[in-house]
Amino acid sequence: MNSIFAREDEVLKNAISALEDNIIETDKDKELYRNLVEEYKALLEQTKRITRISDMIGNKLNCVRRSVDKASKIDFLTNIYNRRYFNELLIKEWKSCEESKSFLSILMIDVDKFKRYNDIYGHLSGDKCLKRISEEIKNVVKESNDIVSRYGGEEFIVLIPNSDLEKAKSMAENLRKNIELLGIVHQGSEKYKIVTVSIGIASAIPNENLSPEKLINLADDALYRAKNCGRNRVSL
Structure with missing residues (x-):
């Protein structure tokens, strides 16, 4: 995950640099910039997917943790405290x-x-x-x-x-x-x-x-x- 975020920073830095240096003049430069932006968007979507998966896993772990916690307190037969x-x-x-x-x-x-x-x-x-x-x-x-x-x-x-x-x-x-x-x-x-x-x-x-x-x-x-x-x- 760290490598993905590092690449995001690099892409964003290059895109900003292109804007600040006012070098987007030729069709080639425009194409380069568009590619950088598209790559950034793709990386951003990938990051979002990873975040969603991470949240899902976190929620499932919390459910498991609550279940384990309850199981450690409750008598399985009578459903009262052990x-x-x-x-x-x-x-x-x-x-x-x-x-x-x-x-x-x-x-x-x-x-x-x-x-x-x-x-x-x-x-x-x-x-x-x-x-x-x-x-x-x-x-x-x-x-x-x-x-x-x-x-x-x-x-x-x-x-x-x-x-x-x-x-x-x-x-x-x-x-x-x-x-x-x-x-x-x-x-x-x-x-x-x-x-x-x-x-x-x-x-x-x-x-x-x-x-x-x-x-x-x-x-x-x-x-x-x-x-x-x-x-x-x-x-x-």
Whole structure:
């Protein structure tokens, strides 16, 4: 590309020189000048084509970059954030709530007896089940700054900035009820015969004596209690 631009400069310089020196007198000079101008026009068109191609390639690269960026953040099955990106957002929201001295709440959600569901209905049905549950979680968690993520396997996590324990508990109970109301048949669930979830909640104002990992562990402990108490319930 540099050689093309160099040739453009040379052609233009020669054309201007012919005009300034007032040497365009004979038919031969006119022909020379016309040739220089035509060559310049041809080079200019070539430059335009290269620029257009460059723009097209640039646009395609930007599209690919955006796609790669999205793919690095989104869980391919459920179309919600993946665990890696959730951890990034958690750190960001943690710092924000620490500065504003606001509550930050976490819901840890686990599909009850999901291994049995896969064993009975197959993994394709299991995938469909997880998709429906993730969609229902998104339907309930509607605040723009709330964050929904697949945390691993049949486990989901919700991060709720500026939310105390009561607000988090209300959201968790709505989630539990709505997923139960989906009525997804689950013969492997002896008690309920439908797909249900257990939810653990943890809430705190971030400070230097508490870490994001500790808050997640507290939510995970609460989830463990919910499962031990019979599943399909919310625990603090």
